[in-house]
Amino acid sequence: MKKLYFLLILVVANFGYAQIEDAWVYFNDKPSSATFLANPLTMLTQRSLDRRTAQNISLDITDVPVEQTYITQITAATGITVMAKSKWLNALHIRGTQADIQALTALSFVNNVKFANHSLNPGGRISQNANKIQAVNKNLDAQVTYNYGGSQNQIEMLNGHLLHQQNFTGQGKIIAVLDAGFPGVNTAAPFQNLITNNKILGGYNFPDANTNYFSRNNHGTNVLSTMGGFVEGQLVGTAPNSQYYLFITEDVNSENPVEESYWVEAAELADYYGVDVINSSLGYLNYDNTNYSYQYDDMIGNKTFASRGVNMAFSKGIVVVISAGNSGATVEPHIATPGDAIGALTIGAVNSTEVYASFSSIGPSFDGRVKPDVCAKGAGTTVSSPTGTIYTSNGTSFSSPVIAGMIATFWSAVPTLTAQQVVNFVKQSADNYNAPTNQKGYGIPDFQLALNNALGLEPIEPNQSFLVYPNPAENQITFQLEKKQKGIVYLYDVLGQNILIKEISENNNVIDIQNLSNGVYYYNFESDKAFKGKIIKK
Known part of the structure; x- marks a missing residue:
């Protein structure tokens, strides 16, 4: 009876070892990173690059795709199915038996594997009672x-x-x-x-x-x-x-x-x-x-x-x-x-x-x-x-x-x-x-x-002689200048398109905006002194 009991335990253990698991395999590096970073349009569109430039965000190794040779070798590994990939985290989501997944750690480019089953990871916890917590309701409807x-x-x-x-x-x-x-x-x-x-x-x-x-x-x-x-x-x-x-x-x-x-x-x-x-x-x-x-x-x-x-x-x-x-x-x-x-x-x-x-x-x-x-x-x-x-x-x-x-x-x-x-x-x-x-x-x-x-990110200083008013405005805006000062005003819409250019001076300082659509506009005043700001047309 003891032998039969031991055999039963062994069968159960082997069954658990052979069932299909989800896991992530993480890699050590990205060998092709220098090539990609030198040619950013091979990994991102111009619009994506422009968004980074506008926010002063530098490209780095996380922008580089997962090394294709690594993907190929993991895909070809015994018993492994690749489900998804992430360049940001330099990882693949894979499925396979616990044994086949753990075998991937022998590959030199693999940093580690992490099982979705928490109990299979070092220091993993014991799963909670399935009835303890109700499932997340992602779509609670009352139509x-x-x-x-x-x-x-x-x-x-x-x-x-x-x-x-x-x-x-x-x-x-x-x-x-x-x-x-x-x-x-x-x-x-x-x-x-x-x-x-x-x-x-x-x-x-x-x-x-x-x-x-x-x-x-x-x-x-x-x-x-x-x-x-x-x-x-x-x-x-x-x-x-x-x-x-x-x-x-x-x-x-x-x-x-x-x-x-x-x-x-x-x-x-x-x-x-x-x-x-x-x-x-x-x-x-x-x-x-x-x-x-x-x-x-x-x-x-x-x-x-x-x-x-x-x-x-x-x-x-x-x-x-x-x-x-x-x-x-x-x-x-x-x-x-x-x-x-x-x-x-x-x-x-x-x-x-x-x-x-x-x-x-x-x-x-x-x-x-x-x-x-x-x-x-x-x-x-x-x-x-x-x-x-x-x-x-x-x-x-x-x-x-x-x-x-x-x-x-x-x-x-x-x-x-x-x-x-x-x-x-x-x-x-x-x-x-x-x-x-x-x-x-x-x-x-x-x-x-x-x-x-x-x-209000760019407030006018209290003692500054340059002033734009009223703001918001309905029909016209006035540029208050220093005596004998003159310059050119460039007006832009929210897309950065130039919609107006006008030379103004101390005595010719009003711009008609009644035909503009309601919204925010940006001005550049260029003279011996330059000023930038925003106005609201209402």
């Missing part, structure tokens, strides 16, 4: 037919309508949406403004490894509609004139860490294309294999694969907007990853009266940082279905893109800001900035206040 003007409240709550009135609607900015699918975007009426004006620039379907991104789950369609949707009198997105890339990274049929790897790979592709903002209404805490699941003490901002990807994206000059999650009313109410990321602008949910929505995941992060960062309407948010039906839905899935669209709209008004400055101005404009809470973080942003604060 109600809403026939007229439903998006007004979600935009006015943020004073976004004031920016729209100034003709800021996200133009010149690109948003990447990382989600579960976008069926109907190419056919439904609320998205025809995007389709007709070629504002959908492309995308990729990572689970199916193809370019059919107008497919799969409708969650991404709902999300996109809060930013780019447009049906006059029913739904106006927060950034209807931004451009968009659509990436499917989520497989709703299962929960597996490969979705984190898809997420990071999509963020890298978004960076390659030069996007300005990423919205992701996704979160990860529990997986089908509970050995892969996270706990609250993992939410420290830079531990998970996805949170490290967010931090890298932000370091490249991209504002990364992440939903906090919908676990606020569960036994584990805290934010999921990558909402814990240090570089994430994490968004909670409130209702139409700005009261905290009980389903919205709370903070702080485990290491004590304010999370969520800010809030927007996520209870009763107006969205579009794949067929064009306008209705309301609940979830931080929708408060996140409402903010992401406003970020693009705000940034289109002050395009010279860095990603860090954008995030700072948005946080500082929020109503709880001086007394953040675990439920609402810094509170609800005021994007008009953020814009006013941003325009």
